[in-house]
Every structure is written in C-alpha cells, then in structure tokens.
Amino acid sequence: MTSPMFEKIALVGIGLIGSSLARVIRREGLARHVSISTRSAATLARAEELGLGDGYSTDAREAVRDADLVIISVPVGSSGAVAEEIAPALKPGAILTDVGSTKASVIAQMQPYVPEGVHFIPGHPLAGTEKSGPDAGFADLFDNRWCIFTPLPDTDPDALERLSEFWRRCGANIDTMDPQHHDMTLAIVSHLPHIIAYNIVGTADDLQSVTKSEVIKYSASGFRDFTRLAASDPTMWRDVCLHNKDAILEMLARFSEDLASLQRAIRWGDGEKLFDLFTRTRAVRRSIIEAGQDIDVPDFGRQAVEHPAKG
Amino acid sequence: MTSPMFEKIALVGIGLIGSSLARVIRREGLARHVSISTRSAATLARAEELGLGDGYSTDAREAVRDADLVIISVPVGSSGAVAEEIAPALKPGAILTDVGSTKASVIAQMQPYVPEGVHFIPGHPLAGTEKSGPDAGFADLFDNRWCIFTPLPDTDPDALERLSEFWRRCGANIDTMDPQHHDMTLAIVSHLPHIIAYNIVGTADDLQSVTKSEVIKYSASGFRDFTRLAASDPTMWRDVCLHNKDAILEMLARFSEDLASLQRAIRWGDGEKLFDLFTRTRAVRRSIIEAGQDIDVPDFGRQAVEHPAKG
Incomplete structure (x- = not known):
C-alpha cells in the first residue's frame, strides 16, 4: 500500500453515501484514521458494529478536530447547522466538502461559517440507491459514476486537485460546473x-x-x-x-x-x-x-x- | 412428452409476445403444429429463420385455417381488421383469444366478426419488456406473471378452462375480471x-x-x-x-x-x-x-x- 492520501478523514453523516465512503476509503487505504460522526447514537453504534471507522462520536466538532479532509454527508437542509457546529474545530489547511444534491443552497448555508484557511469545495457524487443508512453502503458505489464539483471563485486549485484525486481513487469521474x-x-x-x-x-x-x-x-x-x-x-x-x-x-x-x-x-x-x-x-x-x-x-x-x- | 394440448395453434402477430408464445409452446410441447402469420414479409422471414413455427404465411386467413387455438398478438388498434380478415376461416369449436393491453375496445372491435360456434375469450398476459419484434421473445416471459381474462357473458366454461390451462402451462397465473x-x-x-x-x-x-x-x-x-x-x-x-x-x-x-x-x-x-x-x-x-x-x-x-x- 502506498502511503495514505490523508492522515485523518472525518465523515459527518454515515448513511448510504457516508458509509460507502468509509468502505472505499478503507479498501483503497486513503486515510490513516477515519473519524465518524452522526447525531443518532443508534446509527453511530451500528457504524461501529460494522467497523466502518477508527473513531466514533456523536459530537461532530470532536470528530473533525485535526482532520485533513472533512466530508459532510447529511440531508442538505442540515448543512448550515453542521457547518456552524464544526467550524471552530476545523484545522487550517483542511479540505471541507459535502455530497449534497443541491449546491447553491448548500453553499449559501455553509460558506458563512467556513474559517479563513479552510478549503471549502462543494461536491456532489451522482451515486446512490433507493436504500439508506449505514448498512446500505458499499465500496463500489462510486465506480464509474460522476462526481461534480462546484468550486467557488477563490477555490485553491491544489486543494481541488487533491480532492479530485481522492474521488478518482474512490472510483468516480470528475466534472466541474457552476452551482446554478x-x-x-x-x-x-x-x-x-x-x-x-x-x-x-x-x-x-x-x-x-x-x-x-x-x-x-x-x-x-x-x-x-x-x-x-x-x-x-x-x-x-x-x-x-x-x-x-x-x-x-x-x-x-x-x-x-x-x-x-x-x-x-x-x-x-x-x-x-x-x-x-x-x-x-x-x-x-x-x-x-x-x-x-x-x-x-x-x-x-x-x-x-x-x-x-x-x- | 404428454400429447399436445392442441393439434394446431395459429399465432397472428409474432412480436415480443407472439414469439415468446411460439417459444414456450415448443418447449412445453403444447401443439403439434404452430402456424405463424404476420403482415410484414421481413418479420415473417425472420420468424422462419428463428425456427419459431411449423408454417408461415403473410395471409392470416390461411394461417388460422383448421387451428384449434388462434392467438392474436397485434397492436390493439388492428384487432378489428384482423378479426374481419380471419373470421371466414375460423374452425367451429376453435378458441380465439388475444393478448391486447385494453379489453373493452378489443371486444368491441372483434366480437362482431366472431362466427357462431367459435369461442372468443379476450385475454391479456401482463408480461413484456421494453424490447419488441420476434428476436425479443423468450420462453420464460410469462413465468409467474398474471394472465387476465375478461370473459363475455356467454363464454363457454370448458373453453375458458382449456385456455386457462394453456396459459398455466406457459407459466402464467390466471385471473378473470370484467373488461371495464x-x-x-x-x-x-x-x-x-x-x-x-x-x-x-x-x-x-x-x-x-x-x-x-x-x-x-x-x-x-x-x-x-x-x-x-x-x-x-x-x-x-x-x-x-x-x-x-x-x-x-x-x-x-x-x-x-x-x-x-x-x-x-x-x-x-x-x-x-x-x-x-x-x-x-x-x-x-x-x-x-x-x-x-x-x-x-x-x-x-x-x-x-x-x-x-x-x-
């Protein structure tokens, strides 16, 4: 195994998308440590039973501390609240991304909370099934599917390339377009x-x-x-x-x-x-x-x- | 093999449904002779290449002569014209049925032409795929699918039972209801x-x-x-x-x-x-x-x- 792309990845939300990410990150060795957070104690316990990560917390702020890559996989209506909660703990230089199916709204909700020095890159992997929850995920979910980024005007090209490489290693093809x-x-x-x-x-x-x-x-x-x-x-x-x-x-x-x-x-x-x-x-x-x-x-x-x- | 259910079956129309019937009739040995008719010479030639039947004709009236069971598998808008064309050649005691997706209209179109002594039993197997034509059919198409009959008030119960048994041997389950x-x-x-x-x-x-x-x-x-x-x-x-x-x-x-x-x-x-x-x-x-x-x-x-x- 080559050295992991990231020292620590934090997954906030561990449903179909989050748990598929956890599985493919493990399979591809993309992180040394995967930290998992979700609000529901029952869902978190299930994720731990499934052995999806290395650390578990219902406190998203704790989970993202020291993470180099933070991936928010929650219903898009919760994006703002999650951003507000985790903002104080985000590490300078970290990449913050999401997987939401709408982009203009997610940007409007999250961007105000993103601290200086954190690279916020909105994303959307076009992948999923009709199933949900941590049991529904699988490592192949992103194979040959598109992941669309809607970078902001000041997005750092190196951070974008690094995140693109991450998604490619998860199996996806990359596109970029504007949020609208x-x-x-x-x-x-x-x-x-x-x-x-x-x-x-x-x-x-x-x-x-x-x-x-x-x-x-x-x-x-x-x-x-x-x-x-x-x-x-x-x-x-x-x-x-x-x-x-x-x-x-x-x-x-x-x-x-x-x-x-x-x-x-x-x-x-x-x-x-x-x-x-x-x-x-x-x-x-x-x-x-x-x-x-x-x-x-x-x-x-x-x-x-x-x-x-x-x- | 037990003796065939019918001496001669005529299939008028040899698309997805007609050609699936031809295949399952052969596999299950349901007829001694299968006669195939379709208006298009090219489609008929293809059916013959595929070896779907024992006789082939673009003349539906010829195809149905002496048949004990005649199955019309054409677009529902052609039902009346087909019934008019074949009526003079239908054998007394024969069963005449169809596979159309609408029943009141098919009955209104066909019934006026059905000769005395021929058992007309409108039917509809709820089976199909998005493919069409004689190449698209397969013998398993009707397995565990419903075939709905909409018998007329004077339908002979013995004929209905015989046709039901035929469809059961094709793999289908039988239901009856009124056309509306x-x-x-x-x-x-x-x-x-x-x-x-x-x-x-x-x-x-x-x-x-x-x-x-x-x-x-x-x-x-x-x-x-x-x-x-x-x-x-x-x-x-x-x-x-x-x-x-x-x-x-x-x-x-x-x-x-x-x-x-x-x-x-x-x-x-x-x-x-x-x-x-x-x-x-x-x-x-x-x-x-x-x-x-x-x-x-x-x-x-x-x-x-x-x-x-x-x-």
Whole structure:
C-alpha cells in the first residue's frame, strides 16, 4: 500500500453515501484514521458494529478536530447547522466538502461559517440507491459514476486537485460546473424523476376504483419501476425539494405543459403525435445505453421473482 | 412428452409476445403444429429463420385455417381488421383469444366478426419488456406473471378452462375480471406509468438550459429508470392510448391534481407534507417486494456498466 492520501478523514453523516465512503476509503487505504460522526447514537453504534471507522462520536466538532479532509454527508437542509457546529474545530489547511444534491443552497448555508484557511469545495457524487443508512453502503458505489464539483471563485486549485484525486481513487469521474447549472441539471436528471415517481405512487395508493392489492399484484406491468425511486430516503428528498425549489418548479412547469399537450393528443385521438413522441423517446434510451449509462438488458436484467401464489 | 394440448395453434402477430408464445409452446410441447402469420414479409422471414413455427404465411386467413387455438398478438388498434380478415376461416369449436393491453375496445372491435360456434375469450398476459419484434421473445416471459381474462357473458366454461390451462402451462397465473375493471386497473398500473415515462423523457429531450449530452451523461441519478419504459414499442403504445382513452384520461386527471398539490407544497416549503408523502410511497414499494412482484436488490440489481470516459 502506498502511503495514505490523508492522515485523518472525518465523515459527518454515515448513511448510504457516508458509509460507502468509509468502505472505499478503507479498501483503497486513503486515510490513516477515519473519524465518524452522526447525531443518532443508534446509527453511530451500528457504524461501529460494522467497523466502518477508527473513531466514533456523536459530537461532530470532536470528530473533525485535526482532520485533513472533512466530508459532510447529511440531508442538505442540515448543512448550515453542521457547518456552524464544526467550524471552530476545523484545522487550517483542511479540505471541507459535502455530497449534497443541491449546491447553491448548500453553499449559501455553509460558506458563512467556513474559517479563513479552510478549503471549502462543494461536491456532489451522482451515486446512490433507493436504500439508506449505514448498512446500505458499499465500496463500489462510486465506480464509474460522476462526481461534480462546484468550486467557488477563490477555490485553491491544489486543494481541488487533491480532492479530485481522492474521488478518482474512490472510483468516480470528475466534472466541474457552476452551482446554478448543477442545480438546473440535477433538477431534470434526478429531482424531477424522483418527484414524479413519488407522485404517481401516491396517486395509485389513493385510488378506490382499483384496490391497493390490485395495484401491488399487477405492478410488474410498469408501475413497479417507479416504486424504486419512490422508496428513496424521505428526509433527503424533502430537503432536496425545499433547497432546489426554483429549478424544480421550472422543470415541473415544463413537464406539466408537455403532459397537458400529450393529454390533449390522447383526448383528440392524435395518433401521429403520440407515435412521434414515443419514437423520439426510444432514441434517448439508445443514447444512454451507447454512453454506457445503463445496461442493454431487457427489464434492467431483473432476475425473476417467485410469485407467492405459485407455491 | 404428454400429447399436445392442441393439434394446431395459429399465432397472428409474432412480436415480443407472439414469439415468446411460439417459444414456450415448443418447449412445453403444447401443439403439434404452430402456424405463424404476420403482415410484414421481413418479420415473417425472420420468424422462419428463428425456427419459431411449423408454417408461415403473410395471409392470416390461411394461417388460422383448421387451428384449434388462434392467438392474436397485434397492436390493439388492428384487432378489428384482423378479426374481419380471419373470421371466414375460423374452425367451429376453435378458441380465439388475444393478448391486447385494453379489453373493452378489443371486444368491441372483434366480437362482431366472431362466427357462431367459435369461442372468443379476450385475454391479456401482463408480461413484456421494453424490447419488441420476434428476436425479443423468450420462453420464460410469462413465468409467474398474471394472465387476465375478461370473459363475455356467454363464454363457454370448458373453453375458458382449456385456455386457462394453456396459459398455466406457459407459466402464467390466471385471473378473470370484467373488461371495464381491467381497463381501469391497467390504466393505473401500466398505461399511466408508460405515458408519464414518455412525457418526462420528452421534456428532458426538449430542454436547452441543460444539453442533451448532459441529460445522457448524468442520467443514472434517476432519469434513466424512465427511459426503459419510454423505449417501448411506439405503435403498441399509440394504440393503447387511443383505445383506453377514458380510463387513461381519468388517471391522468388524478395524477395532475396530485402533482399540482405536490408542486404547491414545494413552492410554499411545506416540508411536513412532502415528508409524509415520501414516507407513504416507501411503504408501497415494501408491499410490492413482499408480494414477490419485484426483487429487493438495490437499483433493480443492475450490473455495473463500464463508463467510456474511464477507458
């Protein structure tokens, strides 16, 4: 093993992302000491049981003391409070980063607390599953996924390169963009899909003409695909909605406009319009597969599930 | 091998469903002779290359002659024309069924042409992938999936039982319901999800603030899930939209109402409402997994894809 990139890394928040980081840091030998902090004593105890780090504390300020790299992996609505709490203990020269799904809001919340001499570099690894908590993480999570940085005007290039190298060693590819563009991009590729998925699952759950058990029973005909995204962490997604409001409302407006137009085509029997849209969207799928962003296996390569009725 | 259930089965339409039937009929030895018909000479030639049947014809009327079981697997909008074409050649006592995703419309289109003495039993196997054509089929497609019949008031119970047994041997579980309830149920579990998926992919494809290549590149953060359904056969889905209009418009209205309410919660920062919805939908996912209708593996168990940028 080459010498570790960092003497001490502090992970504040140990859910799906934090615990995946802990695992890949260990596997790749990226730090001599990993310090883990989370507010919930139960979650912290679980992290310790899993052996995710070298030190554990419910006190984030204690955990970040002397750390060369501090990674905040909490719901974006808590970013400001965490920054305020840890600020007095941050070591001069340390890199402070986060993994939040919205960037303008996180910057606005955290930057005021960042002490002189600490390198604050907002980041966002585009990785995750519908599972949450320290048990859900795995070391491969970031493999071939994008990590986007939204550096501030005065970001130190050496610190940025060091953090980039860290993420590359975690498996990720690096992109940088400005926070506004990040938030607009994520609103369409991630936030809108999750919101739509939550919404359609809610609509189906409310029906009375079709029973809940029928919705469940016949879900494999399309509906179940949406339930995966709609099973994502409620706190995380509540915070995303509250902290990327403008971009999300913009995308929702476009989506609803398009849906009204599609609905009108259905009402008036405009088959040509329907056919054109359905053909165009097929091409998008093809591009995603060609770009290596999804597998070209029918039904996501799902393995067959045993049906209970079958016995 | 026990003796085949049917002397001759005719498959009219040899796409994903028709060709999967051909394969499972062969594997299970369900017919002595399988006759295949499709309008496209190229598709028929491909079916013959694949060795899917024992006889091939672009003339559906020829194909169904002397058949004991005739299965129509065409886009629902073509059901009436096919029924009119084959009617004169249908054998008395034969079972005529279909696999269409809408049932009231298929019944209205086909029933007028069904000759006295032929058992017309509308059916719908809830199975499929986003792929289409004779190459896309596979013999396991119907394993543990539901096949719904919407029998007519005068349906012969013996014929219904014989067709049920056929589908059970193809791997499916059987349900029966009335056509209106089928159409309402499928509108929420299948048609709405597909329409919403097509719509969101269209919205993303139209954006200018975020480029197409960014949408593709970052699609793994949620968006790509929708592109699978939105890659389904355009002709099939155009016809579904045109032939289950009332139920689809009803579900679209409910979906849009709910989305407006969710949008309002985002605009006004109503975190509690968001959190409640996101928690409720998570429970639906759990029920689907408990019912054996999806696998409890993160990210549908997708295998990692190599990222081109990674080299």
